[in-house]
Amino acid sequence: MKISIVKLTAMKKIHLAVLCLITLTIVACSQAKKEKTLEEEIAEYKANQIDFSQNAKPKDFSAKATDGSTFNSKDFKGKYWAIFFYDRSYLIKSDSYDLVAELNNTHKLFGDKIPMVALINGFCDNDLELKRQIDSAQFAFTQIDNTKGPNKESKVKDNVFCTPAKIIIDPAGKVVYNGCGGNTEKFNLMLTDLIKAEKL
Incomplete structure (x- = not known):
């Protein structure tokens, strides 16, 4: 037993x-x-990344805008359009730069001829505060919250590292201008010349 x-x-x-x-x-x-290996992660990131560099042809993308609508870049096929990238910190006016006033002025001057959209990049752990800042800015064109946070990833995986960036895309979908920095008049001059040349 x-x-x-x-x-x-x-x-x-x-x-x-x-x-x-x-x-x-x-x-x-x-x-x-x-x-995943680091190489695999980098390859996956690059495969999903949208290229906005000079002369690139960014692939189509869509994302929910801050006003609840859905932005789709396909809607601008065959047109010139402008896309802005800026860090959320620029929503607050500094002693030397007021991005909100600059973008609102650019849209006021050219928005009826050139469609515009902006992507807000950076880190955000307070979506309500960000919404309040966007509402306070009173932008008259589409804004996309592309920030990252503790519980969210950026909606559009882009290769824009210098902000504020101002980009013009032509009717063929090619980036014909990519500029970085604020307080520049070159972007507005380019839009003026473009409207005259294309008779927009």
Whole structure:
């Protein structure tokens, strides 16, 4: 009787050990599938990234705007249009620069001829505060919250690293102007020349 109890206990230990090994193997395999190499992550990021550099042809994208509408770049096919990228910190006027006034003025001068959209980049952990800042800016053209935060990823994966960026895309979908920085008149001069040349 003692021998059979010892055998039974030994069998239980063997079964338990086998179950533990199976569980560890399953966990290890699932972990191995989830982990990506740095090279794989970079390749995936680049594959999903939209290129807005000079002479590039950015792929189509769509995103929900801050007013609840859906922006789709396909709607601008065959037209000149402008896209702005800026960090959310620019929503607050500094001693040397007022991006809100600048963009509102550019839209006032050219918005009826050249469609415009802006993407707000950067980090945001307070969406209500960001919404309040956007509402306070009273932009008359589409704004897309493209910020990252604790519980959100950017909607549009772009390759724009210098802000504020001002970009013009032609009817063929090509970036014909990519400028960075504020307090510049070059962008407005380009839009003026474009409207005259194209008779927009």
